[in-house]
Amino acid sequence: MNINLGNFKRGVSIIGVGVTPFKSVLDSPEMKGMTERELFSWAAIEAMEDAHVEPKDIDAFYCGATWATNMSNQSHMAPVLADWIGMRNKPGISIDAACVTTHAALRQAAITVASGLHDVVLVGGVEILSSRANYTAQTKKLPYAPSERTAVHGEDLWDMVSAGVIDNAYGYPHAMAPGVLTYAPLVLEYAKRYGLSLDKMEDVMMAISETIHRHGSLNPKANDNRTLKEIAAANGFDDVKKFWKSDSNPIIDWPCRRASYMIRADGASAIIVCAADIAKKYHDVPVDIIGTGLTAGTAISEDYTYYPLEASAIEQAYKMAKIDPKKIGYIYVHDCFQTAHITTSEALGYFNKGESWKAILEGRTAFDGDRPMNTTGGRGAMGHAFAASAGAEIGELVNQMRGEADKRQVSPAPELAVCHNQGSGFTLAVTVFRRR
Amino acid sequence: MVKMQPYVHMFYDYLSQGKIMGLKCKRCSAYVFPPVPVCDKCGFTDLTWVEMSGEGKLKSFSITTPQARNIRFNDYAPFAYGTVKLKEGPLFSAMLFGFDIKKPEEIWKSLPIDVKAEIKEIVNVKVITFKPK
Numbered sequence: 001m002n003i004n005l006g007n008f009k010r011g012v013s014i015i016g017v018g019v020t021p022f023k024s025v026l027d028s029p030e031m032k033g034m035t036e037r038e039l040f041s042w043a044a045i046e047a048m049e050d051a052h053v054e055p056k057d058i059d060a061f062y063c064g065a066t067w068a069t070n071m072s073n074q075s076h077m078a079p080v081l082a083d084w085i086g087m088r089n090k091p092g093i094s095i096d097a098a099c100v101t102t103h104a105a106l107r108q109a110a111i112t113v114a115s116g117l118h119d120v121v122l123v124g125g126v127e128i129l130s131s132r133a134n135y136t137a138q139t140k141k142l143p144y145a146p147s148e149r150t151a152v153h154g155e156d157l158w159d160m161v162s163a164g165v166i167d168n169a170y171g172y173p174h175a176m177a178p179g180v181l182t183y184a185p186l187v188l189e190y191a192k193r194y195g196l197s198l199d200k201m202e203d204v205m206m207a208i209s210e211t212i213h214r215h216g217s218l219n220p221k222a223n224d225n226r227t228l229k230e231i232a233a234a235n236g237f238d239d240v241k242k243f244w245k246s247d248s249n250p251i252i253d254w255p256c257r258r259a260s261y262m263i264r265a266d267g268a269s270a271i272i273v274c275a276a277d278i279a280k281k282y283h284d285v286p287v288d289i290i291g292t293g294l295t296a297g298t299a300i301s302e303d304y305t306y307y308p309l310e311a312s313a314i315e316q317a318y319k320m321a322k323i324d325p326k327k328i329g330y331i332y333v334h335d336c337f338q339t340a341h342i343t344t345s346e347a348l349g350y351f352n353k354g355e356s357w358k359a360i361l362e363g364r365t366a367f368d369g370d371r372p373m374n375t376t377g378g379r380g381a382m383g384h385a386f387a388a389s390a391g392a393e394i395g396e397l398v399n400q401m402r403g404e405a406d407k408r409q410v411s412p413a414p415e416l417a418v419c420h421n422q423g424s425g426f427t428l429a430v431t432v433f434r435r436r
Numbered sequence: 437m438v439k440m441q442p443y444v445h446m447f448y449d450y451l452s453q454g455k456i457m458g459l460k461c462k463r464c465s466a467y468v469f470p471p472v473p474v475c476d477k478c479g480f481t482d483l484t485w486v487e488m489s490g491e492g493k494l495k496s497f498s499i500t501t502p503q504a505r506n507i508r509f510n511d512y513a514p515f516a517y518g519t520v521k522l523k524e525g526p527l528f529s530a531m532l533f534g535f536d537i538k539k540p541e542e543i544w545k546s547l548p549i550d551v552k553a554e555i556k557e558i559v560n561v562k563v564i565t566f567k568p569k
Binding site for chain 1: 444447448470495496497498499500501506507508509512515517518519521527528529530531540541544547558559561563564
């Protein structure tokens with residue numbers, strides 16, 4: 001079987017993954033008091049142990065954090081992180097792609113390995129969103145202390161995120177924000193296209209939330225380990241549907257409700273890739289990267305159910321991978337806003353157009369269904385640590401393929417999987433993986 | 437020789453004068469909006485400033501509630517926001533006024549809706565908004 005990546009004369013395999021818990025450096029016992037450095041090296045060391053490599057075996061690294069500049073007054077992180085992972089004076093550089101960061105970094109790493117330039121490359125991302133370091137411009141009145149942080153409220157975080165990842169010139173002043181284009185309008189367009197009522201769409205959105213929270217309850221690394229039923233009960237509701245439609249689950253962007261949106265997290269992820277022909281030296285079950293696509297542009301479109309930014313990335317990846325989408329056994333769709341479960345799954349060919357909503361309602365997208373997806377709990381339950389999230393999902397995807405996904409294990413373990421990530425601004429990446 | 441202009445500055449300057457200005461490609465005649473130095477249809481870099489009609493069709497929308505994700509716009513929330521296909525071809529997303537946002541289902545059922553641009557001062561900046569034609 002040809003495992004060369006695209007037209008390259010070499011293949012690329014994942015031999016190690018590392019994912020920290022996605023919690024809070026302010027108050028979660030396992031990561032209290034940590035900075036981006038500790039989180040990043042935690043994930044990187046875990047990946048090295050998984051791959052049975054030491055820093056001397058690694059040729060280069062790519063890293064990234066979306067908000068370290070604003071949250072911790074730390075940009076240009078590669079030189080800093082090099083010291084923390086034993087890679088001083090080796091090739092290392094930061095990638096800046098919002099929520100796509102670790103996925104885009106993986107693509108770059110794959111290209112350098114496939115080209116023959118490097119044999120083993122580490123990729124990683126980190127994010128702290130709970131709090132700002134006490135020595136940043138925004139908190140300058142607080143006493144200087146290199147590891148002290150102050151909580152940032154959700155509203156402030158969102159304003160910063162909106163201003164920072166959306167085009168400041170033409171977008172932000174006109175009230176563009178993450179989520180206003182490719183999320184709520186998606187529900188409206190999908191409903192119209194397939195003749196579904198908005199009540200039905202609300203049932204579908206609730207079913208998605210139920211599934212991702214079920215996954216989150218089975219994922220110790222998730223920020224929210226509660227089922228939707230437990231969340232409803234915590235809000236004083238016995239009946240999940242009553243909670244769903246209540247003011248405790250308010251509409252954020254009509255018709256989508258808060259439980260369909262992401263929650264933030266602090267965390268890091270890392271992946272180690274190597275040349276396919278030496279992969280078995282490091283790990284018994286290499287996961288080969290067989291296709292990858294990337295687009296930079298705008299998501300603005302006449303049709304948000306199937307839009308060019310996404311379609312083009314999928315096309316690039318599938319053209320390289322040469323797969324039959326019907327054989328895909330697992331996908332991750334970027335679910336900052338859970339509408340992607342409906343349309344991206346179809347755009348990837350995981351469902352026929354117009355059919356995902358039924359499968360979702362039938363519970364088929366759960367880890368124990370026949371069309372499993374987002375088994376970490378996704379961005380709504382595992383949480384979103386922007387630059388690190390894609391890597392965390394690729395880590396889960398690899399564990400699923402290896403049969404090491406614990407209580408969330410898809411059975412039989414998938415042989416072919418696809419990861420999709422989107423970052424506001426917009427960047428979109430799609431990569432196809434196949435277990436050797 | 438590259439003749440770069442301060443496009444963003446000029447765009448907002450024109451808006452403060454009550455004009456919605458875009459660019460027109462001298463090679464393929466496509467409208468480039470909002471203004472950038474390279475035609476997104478054919479890649480040409482010789483573009484002329486033209487006044488846009490402000491007319492178009494609203495293709496999709498949502499309504500952002502007081503839990504707005506941009507605190508900058510909190511005083512305006514809830515407000516409608518949507519994507520408009522301008523008569524000249526380009527797409528643009530902006531705030532919508534003049535719609536009954538208490539009946540979003542009716543707006544949804546009426547899409548696409550003819551709209552006309554209106555320049556409004558939003559949080560101290562003159563920006564493009566749309567209203568029903």
